[in-house]
Amino acid sequence: MHTYFPKSQSVNSAFHVSSRVTSAPANAAGLISELIYSENQPGMTQLLLLPLLQQLGKQSRWQLWLTPHQKLSREWLQRSGLPLDRVMQAAHSGPITTVEAMIKALQTGNYSVVLGWFEEDVSESDRARMLAAANSGQALGLIMRPDRANSQSGRPLSGLKIHSSLYH
Numbered sequence: 001m002h003t004y005f006p007k008s009q010s011v012n013s014a015f016h017v018s019s020r021v022t023s024a025p026a027n028a029a030g031l032i033s034e035l036i037y038s039e040n041q042p043g044m045t046q047l048l049l050l051p052l053l054q055q056l057g058k059q060s061r062w063q064l065w066l067t068p069h070q071k072l073s074r075e076w077l078q079r080s081g082l083p084l085d086r087v088m089q090a091a092h093s094g095p096i097t098t099v100e101a102m103i104k105a106l107q108t109g110n111y112s113v114v115l116g117w118f119e120e121d122v123s124e125s126d127r128a129r130m131l132a133a134a135n136s137g138q139a140l141g142l143i144m145r146p147d148r149a150n151s152q153s154g155r156p157l158s159g160l161k162i163h164s165s166l167y168h
Contacts, residue, residue, distance in 0.1 A: 030106070030134025032127060034143040050080055053113065056140070057083045061112040064105050065089045066098050068117050099126045106133035106141050113140040121145065 035049065056063060063086060065072060072089045090101065102116045122130075122143055134141045 029138040030131060030136065030140070032131045032134055032141045032143065034122070034145060036145050036147045038147045054081050056112040057081070057086065059112040060086075061139075062086045062088055062110055064111045064114045066101050066105075066114065066116040067091060099130065102141055103129055103133040106130060106137045106139045109137040109139065111137070111139050113142060115142045115144055117144045119146070119148075 037044065053063065063082070065087065067089055069091050071091075072087070074084065077084055077087055096104075098116045098118060099122065102114050105111055105114045122145075127143075130141050130143075133139075
C-alpha cells in the first residue's frame with residue numbers, strides 16, 4: 001500500500017507507506033493513496049479496505065467506485081455495512097480516462113472517497129493532478145492496482161484483493 005503523506009511514516013513489513021513531499025498547502029485535507037492488491041490474498045479486503053470504507057460511509061458525502069466492467073453487488077454492499085444510498089458506481093470506459101474521471105470527481109467535493117481501478121502504474125504527473133483535485137474537494141482518492149509483477153510467482157504476497165464476490 002503506497003500512501004502519500006507530507007511526512008515520512010512506516011507501517012509493518014507487509015505494507016510500506018511511501019512518503020513524498022508535495023507542494024500542497026498545509027490546510028489541505030485531500031489524500032491520494034494506492035492499494036496494490038494480490039489475487040492470492042482475498043481476505044485483505046475485509047481487513048484493510050472495508051473498515052476504511054465503512055468509516056467514510058458515515059459521512060454525508062458519497063463514495064464513487066470507478067470500476068472495470070463488473071457491477072457491484074448490492075447484497076455485498078448491504079452485508080458489508082456500506083451505505084447503499086451513498087455509493088455510486090461508474091464503469092470507466094469511453095473517451096474519458098479513469099485518471100480524468102477521478103480528477104473531476106475529487107474536485108467536486110461531493111465524494112468522501114473515489115476509488116479507481118487501474119491496470120498499470122499511474123504517472124507522477126497524474127498523481128500530482130489527482131492530489132491537487134483531492135485537496136480541492138477535501139477527499140480521498142484510492143488508486144486500486146493489481147500486483148502484476150508478482151502475480152506469476154505463485155508464492156503468497158502481501159496485498160489486497162478486491163474479491164469477486166463484490167460483483168455480480
